[in-house]
Amino acid sequence: MPWPKIVCPNNEALLRKFSGRSVAVTVNNAAEAGVATENVRHSGNSCVCVIVRAHQPLDQLQLRPEDARIPIALVVPTAGRFRNLARKIDELRKFNLRVYLPCDSPENIASLRILSSLGIETCAMFGGGVDWNALTDLMTYALLDYRMPHAPMQPFEFIASTFDPCSSLHWDFLWFDDPTHFVHVDDQGRVALSDAELREQCFVAQDLTAISDPSELPALKARRRLWTTHFVQADACSSCEGWSLCHGKFAETAAHATCSEFFAEVKVVARQHKLLAKRPPQDGVWQL
Amino acid sequence: MANILLTTRCNRSCPYCFAEREMATSPPSTTMSWENLIYVADFLQSSGQKAVSLLGGEPTIHPECVDFILYLLDRGFAVTVFTNGMLSDARLDEFRQHLTGISQQHLSFVCNLNNPEQTPASPQEAARVNRFLSLMGPWCSPGFNIYRLDFSLDFLFQAINRHGMKRHLRLGIAHPIPGAQNQFISPRDIRKVIERLYSFRDQFDTFRVSPGLDCGFPLCAIEDHELGWLTRFNVQSHFQCGAAVDIAPDLSVYHCFPLSNYQRKSLFEFDSLQQLDQHFAHLREQIKAEVAGIFPECDGCRYQDSSACGGGGLCQVVSRFIGEARIRIPEIEDALAKDRMS
Numbered sequence: 001m002p003w004p005k006i007v008c009p010n011n012e013a014l015l016r017k018f019s020g021r022s023v024a025v026t027v028n029n030a031a032e033a034g035v036a037t038e039n040v041r042h043s044g045n046s047c048v049c050v051i052v053r054a055h056q057p058l059d060q061l062q063l064r065p066e067d068a069r070i071p072i073a074l075v076v077p078t079a080g081r082f083r084n085l086a087r088k089i090d091e092l093r094k095f096n097l098r099v100y101l102p103c104d105s106p107e108n109i110a111s112l113r114i115l116s117s118l119g120i121e122t123c124a125m126f127g128g129g130v131d132w133n134a135l136t137d138l139m140t141y142a143l144l145d146y147r148m149p150h151a152p153m154q155p156f157e158f159i160a161s162t163f164d165p166c167s168s169l170h171w172d173f174l175w176f177d178d179p180t181h182f183v184h185v186d187d188q189g190r191v192a193l194s195d196a197e198l199r200e201q202c203f204v205a206q207d208l209t210a211i212s213d214p215s216e217l218p219a220l221k222a223r224r225r226l227w228t229t230h231f232v233q234a235d236a237c238s239s240c241e242g243w244s245l246c247h248g249k250f251a252e253t254a255a256h257a258t259c260s261e262f263f264a265e266v267k268v269v270a271r272q273h274k275l276l277a278k279r280p281p282q283d284g285v286w287q288l
Numbered sequence: 289m290a291n292i293l294l295t296t297r298c299n300r301s302c303p304y305c306f307a308e309r310e311m312a313t314s315p316p317s318t319t320m321s322w323e324n325l326i327y328v329a330d331f332l333q334s335s336g337q338k339a340v341s342l343l344g345g346e347p348t349i350h351p352e353c354v355d356f357i358l359y360l361l362d363r364g365f366a367v368t369v370f371t372n373g374m375l376s377d378a379r380l381d382e383f384r385q386h387l388t389g390i391s392q393q394h395l396s397f398v399c400n401l402n403n404p405e406q407t408p409a410s411p412q413e414a415a416r417v418n419r420f421l422s423l424m425g426p427w428c429s430p431g432f433n434i435y436r437l438d439f440s441l442d443f444l445f446q447a448i449n450r451h452g453m454k455r456h457l458r459l460g461i462a463h464p465i466p467g468a469q470n471q472f473i474s475p476r477d478i479r480k481v482i483e484r485l486y487s488f489r490d491q492f493d494t495f496r497v498s499p500g501l502d503c504g505f506p507l508c509a510i511e512d513h514e515l516g517w518l519t520r521f522n523v524q525s526h527f528q529c530g531a532a533v534d535i536a537p538d539l540s541v542y543h544c545f546p547l548s549n550y551q552r553k554s555l556f557e558f559d560s561l562q563q564l565d566q567h568f569a570h571l572r573e574q575i576k577a578e579v580a581g582i583f584p585e586c587d588g589c590r591y592q593d594s595s596a597c598g599g600g601g602l603c604q605v606v607s608r609f610i611g612e613a614r615i616r617i618p619e620i621e622d623a624l625a626k627d628r629m630s
Contacts, residue, residue: 081355082352082355082358082359083354083355083358083382083385083386086355086358086359086361086362086386089362110321110322110323113322113323113326114322114326114359117326117329117330117363118359118362118363137323141323141326145327145330147330147331147333147334148329148330148333148334
């Protein structure tokens with residue numbers, strides 16, 4: 001397993017502790033994206049992207065025009081009102097960004113569709129409490145509504161474009177939540193396998209240097225084996241049609257039937273998406 | 289052009305309202321959602337449309353009216369909002385803040401005004417309209433629905449001048465809803481309407497306002513000299529009743545408000561606006577196969593044959609069916625039966 005990328009705060013002292021790594025640096029203020037990128041470069045690491053974890057709605061954020069080429073994952077609680085956002089749409093289109101929105105309200109689910117329809121790449125973040133029916137509609141729009149071009153909406157776009165009915169698909173890395181792709185480091189250099197575990201101070205190492213081979217980390221091994229518990233316990237997830245896409249991710253938070261229907265539908269839509277993508281372009285009238 | 293209905297509610301009660309039945313039969317909570325708006329925008333854009341009209345009910349009472357306008361503008365549509373101008377102070381503030389910077393080429397309003405003497409409104413309502421026109425006048429064309437023969441247009445010329453409105457007056461006949469007791473202007477009276485309109489010629493010329501006739505006027509109701517006067521404004525009058533294509537908040541589609549009971553469909557049944565137009569063209573053909581127009585003389589009329597005239601408004605034509613023997617195609621008979629019941 002290659003070394004996972006490091007998600008860590010924009011802390012010069014911390015960044016200097018390691019070099020030659022791929023780093024996704026986190027900031028709370030969108031205006032710091034440029035500085036954070038420079039800090040990563042100066043520390044001898046390469047910058048994967050800047051993760052902006054903003055506490056303000058998207059319509060309140062100020063991005064610096066000079067940061068337009070930096071890959072930015074913009075995690076916002078809401079998009080805000082469109083009337084305010086409308087003035088910024090042209091500017092946002094110029095940036096190399098993906099807007100992450102939690103699907104915890106009908107407004108946010110609508111905002112994902114609005115942003116995508118206006119050409120801004122988005123990523124839906126959802127947990128067990130999501131309105132699965134609304135999410136199904138959103139996913140169908142993202143993958144099958146071809147009448148007008150719209151920007152990709154993750155994770156649906158990734159799932160559909162890499163879907164193989166005969167194999168499992170892991171897409172959690174899109175949320176920076178897959179320890180085989182990303183490990184999370186706090187200001188003191190302590191390492192956790194996910195952002196949630198970092199916040200709960202559930203660390204797997206006190207320092208990156210303490211890890212010689214990440215694949216040998218007992219916590220990582222345990223996490224990679226976690227899926228087997230569903231089959232040992234023979235719970236509903238073990239016989240679920242959507243298993244190859246969710247791996248029991250929502251077992252504790254969602255009523256099984258709801259997430260099961262959703263992921264089963266994702267598979268159907270992903271197949272259609274593939275078929276549509278394979279369809280040869282239609283001839284123009286003059287070619288008839 | 290397609291009409292997107294943002295809500296079926298209205299904050300005014302005009303005596304001639306031809307949307308009344310449609311609004312009365314819709315659930316009061318029916319408003320356009322973002323999901324449906326985006327679907328409609330995709331549908332229209334993929335059909336090659338570059339302009340949309342927003343209607344209601346009263347579209348400005350939709351809580352996200354301003355956001356919807358800005359979204360459609362961002363999608364590249366030219367947007368026309370049909371309003372009665374009775375905006376709350378809060379909504380007017382939103383308009384001031386977000387819409388007054390938009391060019392009049394991209395955003396326009398048709399403000400339907402009633403004669404304050406013949407169709408009086410409360411002082412509060414009048415004040416609201418006044419405030420709206422003071423702010424948005426340059427974006428607005430006045431609209432006027434004719435529902436009585438002694439109509440007066442003087443107040444409109446004053447409003448145009450006072451508020452700097454666009455110098456084009458959109459005139460429509462208050463259409464009847466088939467089966468309802470609201471035929472204010474009978475087909476035979478349309479000639480009188482034109483005569484009355486022509487009597488305002490001096491004001492139109494003095495104030496440099498051009499008259500524009502909405503659907504429902506038959507060509508034969510207009511004398512040659514009147515037609516010449518209308519043509520001089522370079523305003524195309526079609527004398528045809530084409531489908532406005534109203535798209536309701538629940539994405540049902542119908543020909544127009546008066547004919548909302550007839551061959552109503554869901555937008556999901558169509559791939560393009562052209563398909564939708566064909567569907568309603570078929571409806572028109574079915575009706576016109578029964579009765580050529582609003583007058584018996586329409587049958588065999590040379591203007592009809594040459595497609596210079598459509599024989600008046602389809603809603604007026606259908607009104608002629610009411611009370612006749614059941615001999616028509618089943619779909620129209622079913623709709624007529626519903627009309628009789630209502």
